[in-house]
Amino acid sequence: MISIRDLQYAWPGAAPCLEIDRLDIAAGRTVFLHGPSGCGKSTLLGLMAGVLVARQGRVSLLGQDWAALRGGARDARRAEHVGVIFQQFNLLPYVSVLDNVLLPCRFSPARARRCTDGPVAAARALLQHVALPPGLWPRRADALSVGQQQRVAAARALIGRPELVIADEPTSALDAALRDDFMRLLLDECRTGGSTLVFVSHDDRLAAHFDERLSLPTLNRAAS
Amino acid sequence: MTALLQIAARSAWNRRGTLALVMLSIALATALLLGLERLRSDIRGSFMQSVSGTDLIVGARTGPVQLMLYAVFRVGSATHHITMDSVRAVAAHRAVAWTVPITLGDSHRGHPVLGTTADYFRHFAYGDRQPLVLAQGRAFAGTLDGLYEAVLGAEVADRLGYRLGQHIALSHGMVAGPGKHADHADHADHADKPFTVVGVLARTGTPVDRTVHVSLQAIEAIHLDWAGGAPLPGLAIAPEHARKFDLEPKQVTAVLVGLKNRVAVFNVQRYVADHAAEPLLAVLPGVALDELWAVVGLGERALLAISGLVALVSLASLVAVVLAGLNERRRELAVLRAVGAGPRHLLALLATEGVLVTLAGALLGAVAAALAVLAAAPWVQQRLGITLQATVPTPEQWALFGAVLVAGMLASLVPGWRAYRLSLADGLSPRT
Numbered sequence: 001m002i003s004i005r006d007l008q009y010a011w012p013g014a015a016p017c018l019e020i021d022r023l024d025i026a027a028g029r030t031v032f033l034h035g036p037s038g039c040g041k042s043t044l045l046g047l048m049a050g051v052l053v054a055r056q057g058r059v060s061l062l063g064q065d066w067a068a069l070r071g072g073a074r075d076a077r078r079a080e081h082v083g084v085i086f087q088q089f090n091l092l093p094y095v096s097v098l099d100n101v102l103l104p105c106r107f108s109p110a111r112a113r114r115c116t117d118g119p120v121a122a123a124r125a126l127l128q129h130v131a132l133p134p135g136l137w138p139r140r141a142d143a144l145s146v147g148q149q150q151r152v153a154a155a156r157a158l159i160g161r162p163e164l165v166i167a168d169e170p171t172s173a174l175d176a177a178l179r180d181d182f183m184r185l186l187l188d189e190c191r192t193g194g195s196t197l198v199f200v201s202h203d204d205r206l207a208a209h210f211d212e213r214l215s216l217p218t219l220n221r222a223a224s
Numbered sequence: 225m226t227a228l229l230q231i232a233a234r235s236a237w238n239r240r241g242t243l244a245l246v247m248l249s250i251a252l253a254t255a256l257l258l259g260l261e262r263l264r265s266d267i268r269g270s271f272m273q274s275v276s277g278t279d280l281i282v283g284a285r286t287g288p289v290q291l292m293l294y295a296v297f298r299v300g301s302a303t304h305h306i307t308m309d310s311v312r313a314v315a316a317h318r319a320v321a322w323t324v325p326i327t328l329g330d331s332h333r334g335h336p337v338l339g340t341t342a343d344y345f346r347h348f349a350y351g352d353r354q355p356l357v358l359a360q361g362r363a364f365a366g367t368l369d370g371l372y373e374a375v376l377g378a379e380v381a382d383r384l385g386y387r388l389g390q391h392i393a394l395s396h397g398m399v400a401g402p403g404k405h406a407d408h409a410d411h412a413d414h415a416d417k418p419f420t421v422v423g424v425l426a427r428t429g430t431p432v433d434r435t436v437h438v439s440l441q442a443i444e445a446i447h448l449d450w451a452g453g454a455p456l457p458g459l460a461i462a463p464e465h466a467r468k469f470d471l472e473p474k475q476v477t478a479v480l481v482g483l484k485n486r487v488a489v490f491n492v493q494r495y496v497a498d499h500a501a502e503p504l505l506a507v508l509p510g511v512a513l514d515e516l517w518a519v520v521g522l523g524e525r526a527l528l529a530i531s532g533l534v535a536l537v538s539l540a541s542l543v544a545v546v547l548a549g550l551n552e553r554r555r556e557l558a559v560l561r562a563v564g565a566g567p568r569h570l571l572a573l574l575a576t577e578g579v580l581v582t583l584a585g586a587l588l589g590a591v592a593a594a595l596a597v598l599a600a601a602p603w604v605q606q607r608l609g610i611t612l613q614a615t616v617p618t619p620e621q622w623a624l625f626g627a628v629l630v631a632g633m634l635a636s637l638v639p640g641w642r643a644y645r646l647s648l649a650d651g652l653s654p655r656t
Contacts, residue, residue: 049562051562071566071567071568072566072568075561075564075565076564078562078564080564084562086558086559090559091559092234092556092560093556094237095234103559103563104563106230106563107563108564
């Protein structure tokens with residue numbers, strides 16, 4: 001699913017923050033990537049999603065090197081194959097909950113086609129799976145609580161069954177009860193849809209939920 | 225792209241309060257720009273159409289602009305007059321079809337009095353060779369019986385509320401601004417010889433509207449007991465008695481000349497310039513009007529430049545508002561990046577928003593300008609004598625409208641480019 005070889009990445013004008021010789025993540029796996037703040041977790045996720053491009057080394061998704069694609073093709077590929085959940089502020093506040101979930105299908109016809117009964121039906125089904133009451137679906141996203149917003153973000157990342165779901169500390173703003181509910185929902189949906197999940201957090205207690213556990217400071221030579 | 229446009233529209237709607245203010249600012253700037261351009265164009269139109277059908281204006285040798293100023297616009301006064309012999313000499317040229325002598329120097333309540341012949345009403349034209357039309361009454365008779373008859377310009381009649389049959393008194397020289405009481409019947413210098421209003425001209429939008437027209441003989445009659453610009457002490461000639469004098473003028477201020485064929489215009493101009501008996505000047509009205517406009521047009525160009533600056537400031541405020549909001553929108557942009565929008569999409573998103581706001585503002589401004597012209601036209605006509613055309617926009621207005629749009633599009637690229645740079649730098653994690 002994801003293959004990284006001899007990666008070196010530096011933000012403009014800064015020393016390299018990521019140096020990874022080799023990393024492979026197999027399809028369908030749930031991976032817990034942990035490390036302290038500032039160790040390059042979000043940068044690595046940006047590289048996996050093709051938002052950032054490595055100048056040295058190779059980062060591939062489904063066998064395709066992101067750097068070999070032009071900007072527009074990278075964006076289209078990301079829309080088709082990757083779902084992203086942020087730490088917070090996941091949703092566009094000015095569109096409805098349902099429209100937020102449908103966003104990836106608007107940018108990727110391929111992802112819309114993967115919704116067997118159509119994107120709207122798929123969005124509704126996902127919102128039901130993440131236990132969001134139908135009464136909230138037509139409401140503006142900023143009318144929801146933080147916990148509800150994270151569940152909507154999970155539904156948006158999962159619509160159209162993307163091969164890769166990236167979650168960047170999505171539970172850090174949730175209390176313990178909400179966090180456990182969210183983890184259960186996310187892992188269930190990824191396993192049901194066959195998506196690979198790369199989950200980043202500095203909270204080691206979550207590691208037990210995942211198939212694999214990766215320590216970024218161990219992988220990243222630039223951190224040592 | 226359709227998805228992006230829908231998102232752009234909803235995002236803009238979400239910030240409608242701020243954007244509405246920017247739009248209003250652009251609308252006001254556009255309305256100011258277009259309104260001023262309309263005013264400028266119509267003032268120029270009124271100005272350039274002050275006289276037409278007159279091929280030459282002949283007066284004592286002075287500057288062409290000065291001759292136009294007093295002969296057409298009744299501004300200032302002639303330093304020298306020309307003799308009727310010279311007028312007759314010009315009229316005798318084989319290429320000349322008609323001549324209309326005019327005399328200026330008196331006024332009525334701030335409005336200039338023009339002494340002329342009845343031919344003036346036949347030959348003088350304005351605009352696109354439109355003749356003078358009497359809205360009420362008739363032209364003065366030009367005979368001894370009708371010696372003290374006056375024909376008023378439309379503005380004189382409107383402003384002073386005069387009707388046919390009313391008596392008015394003239395003053396010597398231009399003693400006060402329009403409507404002032406300085407030559408009210410009791411104080412007028414020529415109050416001993418009152419005139420009867422026999423006609424009112426239809427509105428022309430030219431200096432004719434502000435003029436009181438009397439016969440050349442009437443001008444002679446009211447000055448019989450005057451010398452050197454002052455009444456002769458102890459001499460008072462009664463109005464009826466004046467008719468017994470020779471009232472044929474010896475001098476006039478200028479003469480309007482119409483030619484049989486315009487081809488001869490330079491011939492006649494040279495003929496006038498070479499007139500040996502006294503130094504004369506013949507000007508082509510169109511050329512002199514252009515020269516005059518080059519002088520008086522400076523102000524309107526300055527106004528247009530100022531309104532252009534106002535438009536620029538409004539567009540700068542658009543850029544400032546969108547840029548200021550951009551930092552708060554970085555997470556929104558990151559979400560869009562995550563679901564497949566590229567940096568170019570974000571540039572397009574921000575630029576589209578700016579363009580739509582500019583377009584809406586400019587359209588609103590154009591409509592506001594048209595409505596303002598429509599509403600103000602009667603007042604401007606009444607007060608300033610300028611006919612505002614509430615019709616299709618002029619090419620210059622279209623050009624200004626286009627310039628606002630293009631400037632708005634270019635200005636919108638600034639926040640668009642900033643969003644592009646930020647999205648590249650932020651990746652999936654906006655560092656706000």
